[in-house]
Amino acid sequence: MSAITENQEKCGWIKFSENKLISLEKKIFEVLQTAYKGWHVLIDHKPNVKAKIWTIAMNTESKNTPLVLLHGFGAGVGFWCLNLDSLAANRPVYAIDILGRFGRSSRPEFSNDGLEAEQEFIESIEKWRKEVKLEQFILLGHSLGGYLATSYTISYPNQVKHLILADPWGFVERPSDFNPPLWMKTLGIVLYPFTAFNPLATVRAAGPFVVKTAYRGWYVDIGPVVGPADKIWTISLNTESPNTPLVLLHGLGAGVALWCLNLDAFAANRPVYAFDLLGFGRSSRPTFSSDAMEAEQQMVKSIEEWRKEMKLDNFVLLGHSMGGFLAASYALSYPDHVKHLVLADPWGFPERPQEFKELPLWIRTLSYMLQPFNPLAGIRVAGPLGPWFINTLRPDITKKYASAIEPQELIPQYIYQCNSQTPSGESAFHSMMSGFGWAKNPMVNRIDKMRKDISITLLYGSRSWIDHSAAEIIKFKRIDSYFKLQVITGAGHHVYADKPEAFNQIVLDACAHADNLGKTNYLALMPSEYNEESENSESETGNQSKD
Known part of the structure; x- marks a missing residue:
């Protein structure tokens, strides 16, 4: 004994x-x-x-x-x-x-x-x-x-x-x-x-009251992609529909819940899948490579392993901000599976300019101060004050959801919980970035290698801080491919939440184009601006304040 x-x-x-x-x-x-x-x-x-x-x-x-x-x-x-x-x-x-x-x-x-x-x-x-x-x-x-x-x-x-x-x-x-x-x-x-x-x-329980469409949430086991046993938190809607599926990739520091203003519209007539990128939200948080290209490829590989587990053949791929960068990288690596690429105010496309004084002062200051740190380190330093810190620094994000979500504290609490954990995906972003606003390996240098039959819809917010200069370069480099540019009047970087109705309609149009592939010829298109009244209004000119 x-x-x-x-x-x-x-x-x-x-x-x-x-x-x-x-x-x-x-x-x-x-x-x-x-x-x-x-x-x-x-x-x-x-x-x-x-x-x-x-x-x-x-x-x-x-x-x-x-x-x-x-x-x-x-x-x-x-x-x-x-x-x-x-x-x-x-x-x-x-x-x-x-x-x-x-x-x-x-x-x-x-x-x-x-x-x-x-x-x-x-x-x-x-x-x-x-x-x-x-x-x-x-x-x-x-x-x-x-x-x-x-x-x-x-x-x-x-x-x-x-x-x-x-x-x-x-x-x-x-x-x-x-x-x-x-x-x-x-x-x-x-x-x-x-x-x-x-x-x-409480955050997740709020979901069904905002999203009216029935959905399922679960972990998809993708195996040892970066860590020993990586899992991707996934939600799906209307999976019985025979139309082309739509897959959503969120931006830095976000998660699936921030699509809550868009999911019902997207899922009205097609399957929709949204997941927390590896290293973000509720997904696993492995240690990514510190090499920019290797970290990018690890992210892309995780998306492909997720696709295999989901048994999706081809789909419309929508990415916002960092998610747009990864969506384009995925389409370059796995072109057989992408019928249409929707890039929503994508990060990491243009070259970093030699002089970027035109950017807002807060972006220049943040870019300089955060060079040695992960971009969202301040949220974790704030500890229990994190939600207050988020709401004080960016009260506009809470306001974007005010009409749909009560209490309004849910959004900063959700963002805090997404980013108060081990900064795994955030560290990968830090490895890929060059001064926060740009990528070490910008997408414009490789967009010409993307297969010509992949259609692209590029949309920006007219008041976004993201550098829009890549649009002309993409148009030039993909002159023989379908390319459509839309600028949403009055929207900032978070186009999906600033003007959800306009954003949803542009995405639905892109999905309809994907459904009809083979029935029409490819052509290069470049309409200029979108608002709720006219899809093809005049191009925006002059110096407008950006956020």
Whole structure:
């Protein structure tokens, strides 16, 4: 007997015993009047890792909507003993011990990353659902179970007819002036190094109220592209449509949620996929190369591996800012899969000018100050004040979403959570950039190598700080290819949020062009400006302030 075991025995320590747990559960369930069945449901937790979820079921012959119960932290199915008879009186009821350190279910290793751990919980519930062959059900979760029930509903909305949240945990941000009881403060200090749950439930829960179209969110495992096991957080909409899919790549410091003003319009008549680029948002955060071209190719390779896992053949590829740069690089490397390239105020296209005094003072100052640092380091330095820092520095970003999202604090909180983690993708951007506003390997030097049959729509905001000089160069270098330029009047760099209706229509036109490829000939087009009243208004001239 080990010294630890001897000390446990001396202290009256009751060691874990599967048999003891089974005996206690049976004793508790003696209060039930309704017959029940208990068994382990076998699932594939991870590649080559099986797991078992302890399940009890009652009244499964009933034709009414089933009810599924998810317990809270440290609990198990036995805690529902006072409720099961009533709940099962006229419908099937299923209660499970959540996978992990709960009840009689398997206890596999979970990721140390909060977002990944949450998704592993969700995927285990979905795999359980498939094994028990449930289609739709009422999902009830208590405490931690309420948090997981909400996350499951966001990822698999087609399965949940009604969501019941019983005193759910994890829905609100931790207040800065919170003064809990002494026992809670002590527990918080003791458990802080071990807690890894995601605090963004409220941000993601806001999604369905803004985006009306049903969507699914999940991790796509792309394997060892940069890190040992990279995962890409993905959302999809209207995947049953036969039209050309649209794939969205966000910009620096962003994530899938910032497309919330565009997704409904895009998904009205085609499949739409948006994902957090590797190193950003909820995706894995591996260490990228410090070499500019190698870091770029690692990003591009991650997109291609994601495509393979998604089994997409060809699609319209839309990229904003840094996402536009990577979209163009992807089209250069994998031209067979891109039917149309939409570049929304793309970063990294022109050569860095010898003199750039015409840029706003804040850009020049930022470019000089941030040369040694990752661009968004200030957000992490701000710590808990990060959301306030974002809203103070860029209050316009919050205002862009004000008409659609309440409370308005959600957007700076979301941006903070996206960028307060390990600056993985941000470090890759730092390696690729030359003075923040330009790329070390600008795209105009290689755009002529892009296959001629790839159509391009290039759109800018008329008030954006991005250098627009690349437009003329692209037009010249791709004279034999379809090329369309649109300038959205009154929009800044975040064209998709500044003027969402105009932006959405331009993207939909590009998608329609992709749908009709083969029916029309390629030609070089260059309309100049877009606004809601006229698609081909006069070119903008004069010196207009930019932001």
